[in-house]
Amino acid sequence: MSSQVSAQSAIKTGARRSRRLGDLWVALAFLLPSAVGFVVFYLWPTIRGFYLSLTDYSLLGDAQFLGFDNFQRLFNDPLFWNSLRVTLLYVVINIGLQTVVALALAVLLHRLTQSVTIRGLVLLPYLVANVVVALVWFWMLDYQLGIVNQLIDWIGLGRIPFFGSETWAIPTIAMINVWRHMGYTALLIFAGLQMIPKYVYEASALDGASEWRTFWRVTLPLLRPIMALVLVLSVIGSFQIFDTIAVTTAGGPVDSTRVIYFYIFELAFERFDFGYAAAISVVLFLILGGVAMAQLKMLRAGDSDLS
Amino acid sequence: MSVLTRTQRPELSQDRAASPRPPINWGRVVAWTSLVVLLIVTLFPFYWMLRTSLSNNRSLASEAGSLLPADFTLGAFQRVLGMASTEEALAEGGSGANVNFWLYLRNSIIVATVVTVGQLFFCAMAAYAFARLRWPGRNKVFFLFLTALMVPPIFTTLPNFILIRDLGLLNTFAGIVLPTLFMTPFAVFFLRQFFLGLSREIEEAAMIDGAGHLRIFFRLTIPMASAPIATLAILTYINAWNDYMWPLLVGQEENVRVLTVALGVFRSQTPQGSPDWAGLMAATLIAALPIMILFAVLGRRVINSIGFSGIK
Numbered sequence: 001m002s003s004q005v006s007a008q009s010a011i012k013t014g015a016r017r018s019r020r021l022g023d024l025w026v027a028l029a030f031l032l033p034s035a036v037g038f039v040v041f042y043l044w045p046t047i048r049g050f051y052l053s054l055t056d057y058s059l060l061g062d063a064q065f066l067g068f069d070n071f072q073r074l075f076n077d078p079l080f081w082n083s084l085r086v087t088l089l090y091v092v093i094n095i096g097l098q099t100v101v102a103l104a105l106a107v108l109l110h111r112l113t114q115s116v117t118i119r120g121l122v123l124l125p126y127l128v129a130n131v132v133v134a135l136v137w138f139w140m141l142d143y144q145l146g147i148v149n150q151l152i153d154w155i156g157l158g159r160i161p162f163f164g165s166e167t168w169a170i171p172t173i174a175m176i177n178v179w180r181h182m183g184y185t186a187l188l189i190f191a192g193l194q195m196i197p198k199y200v201y202e203a204s205a206l207d208g209a210s211e212w213r214t215f216w217r218v219t220l221p222l223l224r225p226i227m228a229l230v231l232v233l234s235v236i237g238s239f240q241i242f243d244t245i246a247v248t249t250a251g252g253p254v255d256s257t258r259v260i261y262f263y264i265f266e267l268a269f270e271r272f273d274f275g276y277a278a279a280i281s282v283v284l285f286l287i288l289g290g291v292a293m294a295q296l297k298m299l300r301a302g303d304s305d306l307s
Numbered sequence: 308m309s310v311l312t313r314t315q316r317p318e319l320s321q322d323r324a325a326s327p328r329p330p331i332n333w334g335r336v337v338a339w340t341s342l343v344v345l346l347i348v349t350l351f352p353f354y355w356m357l358r359t360s361l362s363n364n365r366s367l368a369s370e371a372g373s374l375l376p377a378d379f380t381l382g383a384f385q386r387v388l389g390m391a392s393t394e395e396a397l398a399e400g401g402s403g404a405n406v407n408f409w410l411y412l413r414n415s416i417i418v419a420t421v422v423t424v425g426q427l428f429f430c431a432m433a434a435y436a437f438a439r440l441r442w443p444g445r446n447k448v449f450f451l452f453l454t455a456l457m458v459p460p461i462f463t464t465l466p467n468f469i470l471i472r473d474l475g476l477l478n479t480f481a482g483i484v485l486p487t488l489f490m491t492p493f494a495v496f497f498l499r500q501f502f503l504g505l506s507r508e509i510e511e512a513a514m515i516d517g518a519g520h521l522r523i524f525f526r527l528t529i530p531m532a533s534a535p536i537a538t539l540a541i542l543t544y545i546n547a548w549n550d551y552m553w554p555l556l557v558g559q560e561e562n563v564r565v566l567t568v569a570l571g572v573f574r575s576q577t578p579q580g581s582p583d584w585a586g587l588m589a590a591t592l593i594a595a596l597p598i599m600i601l602f603a604v605l606g607r608r609v610i611n612s613i614g615f616s617g618i619k
Contacts (some may be wrong), residue, residue, distance in 0.1 A: 022441035031448075034433035037489020042455040045466035052466065059469070101345075108342045112335075120606050122349060123613075127598050129549035131567040132591045135574060136352045139359065139584050147355060150372045155573070183349060185611045211334055240459060243551045247571045261461055268465055269556060281462045288459050294546045 052278035059272045072281035080280060082255050083263040086170060091238045092260060093174035098234065099227075101178060102185035107215065109157035109186065110193040119190070130180070130243035138248050140164065163249050166256040173244050173257060181237075183229060183293045190225030193219070234293040236288055260284055320323050360384065360589035364400025367584055383589035387573075401583045408593050410561065411488060411569040414480075415594075416566055418545040418554070423540055430494035431536065435524050437495070438502035439510065451500070455492040464553065471557050478560040486553065501535040502528060538612045541605055545598055566594040 029098055057063035074080050087270040109119060123134065140146050141162040149159045164217035204214045244262040245251065251258035251266065258266075260280065287306065359367070363378035370377035382399040385391040389407035391399075436442075439447045467486050476482035505528065513523050529536065551567040558564055565571070573590055574582075602609065 007490045020443065022443065022519075023520070024442040027436040027440045027442040027445070030432045030436035030520070030524070033429040034452075034490035034495065037429065037486075038452060038455065040470075041467055041486040041489070042458065042463060042492075043451075045463040045470070046455075046458050048466040048469075049462050051444075059472075104341070105345055108338055108345070112342060116607055116610055118346070120602070120608050121346060123606075123610060124353065124602070125349060127545055127601055127602050129551065129567050129570075129598075131549075131551050131570050132595045133352075135570060135587060135591050138358050138574075139588060140352060140355055142584075145367055145371045145584070147372070154372070154394070179348070179352070184613070188608070191613060192434070237341070240461070242461075243567075246551070246555075247574055264461055264465075265552070268468075274465060279467055281465065284459055284464050289457060 002095060047049075049283060050274055053282045054279075055275040057274040057278075059274055063275065066275065070276050073276065074279055074283065079255065079258065083258050083260045085279075086255075086257065087239060087241070087259040087261075090170050090174050090241055093171055094177055094238050094241075095231070096236055098178045098181055098185055099231065102181045102230075103189055103227075104150065105182060105186035105205050106189035106193060107219065111211070119187060122186060124183065125180045126184040130174055131167060131247050133176060133180045134244040134247045137172075137179070141172060164253060165298065166253055169249055169253060169257045173241070173248070176244055177238075177241065181234065187225065188227060188230050188233075190231075192223055196222050197224075228295065228298050232292060235291055235295065239284070239288060240289070356588050356592050356595070359585055360538075360592050362585045364581075364583050364585040365398075368398075383583075383585035384593075386583075386586050387593065390416065396586075399585070401586050405550045406569070406573060406586075406590075408566070408569065408590055411564055411566045412593060414558075414563055415548055415566040416597075417480060418483050419544050419554040421480070422487050422547040423544045425484070426491060426494055426543055427536060427540055429489050430491070431498055431529060431532075432524070433490060433495050434498035434502050434578075435520075435528055437499045439505075439523075439528065440520070449495075451494055452490075452495055458495075461552075464556070468556050477557055478563055480563055482557040483554050483563060483565070487547065491543075494543065497539055498532070498535070501532045505531050534608070535612075537605070538608050541601065541609055544601065548598055570594055 017052070018047060052063065054066060054068065055063035056066050058068075105122065134187060141148050143149060143161050143164060145161060145163075148162075162168050199224070201214065204218050208215065210291055240261055241259050242265065245257050245259060245262050246265070249257045251262055261284075264277045264280050264284070267273045267280070330419055350521070358374070358376050359414075360383050361376040361379055361381070362370075363380045363382060366378035380399065382391060382395065383401075386396045386399070386401045386407045387406050389405065389409065391401070437445060461488075471477060471482045471485065474482075476485070509531075510523055510526060513527060518526070549567065550565075554565045554568050555571065556569060570587075574587060
């Protein structure tokens with residue numbers, strides 16, 4: 001007993017002596033590997049990315065410093081503006097549809113079943129690689145042999161060139177990714193639904209409110225902060241569409257799916273215009289930062305509905 | 308409150324008493340139907356992948372609308388696993404190109420396993436330093452780590468490619484795994500949150516018994532946080548398995564080519580006129596199946612974790 005007390009007091013005096021540094025040396029040892037990873041593969045490339053955006057660099061030789069020429073060029077590059085327009089179109093269709101479908105799915109799951117298996121099935125598309133999802137739908141939506149066009153044929157409508165037409169390509173790719181993400185998004189919303197206390201529903205049932213009315217007047221307002229967070233996550237993810245396009249349309253037909261990620265990829269690794277590609281990724285960086293800020297502001301505005 | 312219930316309840320029971328059988332609740336019927344439709348939409352592509360992969364590619368055109376495999380055969384799997392001769396492959400509508408998905412499967416397993424083990428171990432160490440140790444500047448360094456979450460991946464991909472090339476690591480496993488081997492900000496953040504919640508008393512008791520930090524980390528912290536570590540491990544494994552852009556850039560060559568990259572190559576190799584759909588679907592199934600099995604075995608953990616890993 002007494003030895004324990006003295007040991008504790010010894011620790012206390014030791015702690016007092018090294019309060020300024022604390023466990024600094026131990027901490028440095030524990031941090032070393034991840035700090036190396038952070039500096040070499042996150043911090044340094046970020047700084048280097050900004051520098052590259054001010055240069056002309058073709059992967060061979062040294063980078064030539066240009067100043068802001070790349071950014072001037074970008075203003076007059078129709079393909080850049082096209083990629084922004086196409087990306088925005090994709091994000092709007094993707095997020096719009098995905099949020100509505102996921103919300104409906106989450107509410108259905110919440111009201112109808114507790115089954116973890118059903119929730120697992122719903123999550124399945126999200127676990128499969130983008131490339132796999134893209135190829136399966138590429139096959140299902142094939143103009144000649146795809147099952148979806150067979151169905152459309154049976155109904156008596158005209159076949160749709162899902163990947164082959166400029167009007168259909170982006171909506172098609174947006175729908176494919178709605179399919180992949182709706183279950184995951186639904187489970188995020190589902191977690192939010194579970195945080196709404198039961199008594200709120202009991203009270204609205206006692207007041208004789210229908211399910212429909214309860215959804216619009218009770219569930220949705222209480223879900224607002226969670227919806228805002230889900231939107232932050234999914235909008236930023238949506239801007240980064242690449243895999244699906246890379247294995248299906250590769251930017252075509254006629255630039256109609258040349259989204260910003262794919263344009264940067266092409267500039268850097270097919271045309272070896274690294275400096276210009278870096279300049280566009282700086283713009284993307286700024287756009288995504290702006291989107292996140294705006295959305296987080298929205299989030300704070302909807303903070304305290306429940307408590 | 309109690310007054311309210313008393314005045315409302317009788318009305319409800321009167322309603323029930325008025326009808327002898329409970330009336331069909333059409334709202335619930337519509338709701339269940341919508342859920343079933345959504346589930347069918349979710350699962351049908353998986354069935355279609357399987358159905359096509361078991362078909363003879365030459366028969367797909369004539370039986371495009373059939374729900375069963377067209378002219379059942381395992382030829383597509385033999386083809387993509389490099390177990391069919393060129394003549395056999397051509398006879399069933401393959402491209403005849405030499406593909407070996409065993410090799411790509413092996414490469415994917417190597418990459419995903421190394422990334423998962425390394426990343427989790429190093430991130431757990433970092434999380435321990437951020438959550439359990441006291442040192443000056445701790446919060447500032449942690450915040451700096453978190454800012455990396457704000458940088459879009461493609462932004463660091465360009466300079467990282469140059470770095471990996473300059474190190475001579477193109478087309479090596481090291482080049483593919485290095486950027487995510489040591490840390491991702493998300494993993495550090497996720498683990499730190501859990502380590503913060505662990506009881507300090509057990510640690511202090513161990514310290515009095517003379518245990519050092521290394522011992523506490525291995526014998527106390529990791530075992531106590533084994534559940535969240537397992538969840539994170541599954542998520543990391545799936546992400547590493549599904550990654551496409553980075554291995555596409557640095558791992559084109561056959562001996563390090565992972566499944567996702569191989570699928571892209573296979574798709575671009577197929578002749579424009581008559582693609583080998585059966586072979587392509589067999590290959591996608593091979594790429595998807597390990598993750599689906601992993602999920603079937605360990606999935607419950609992931610499903611239940613989605614609330615906090617996504618939001619908190």
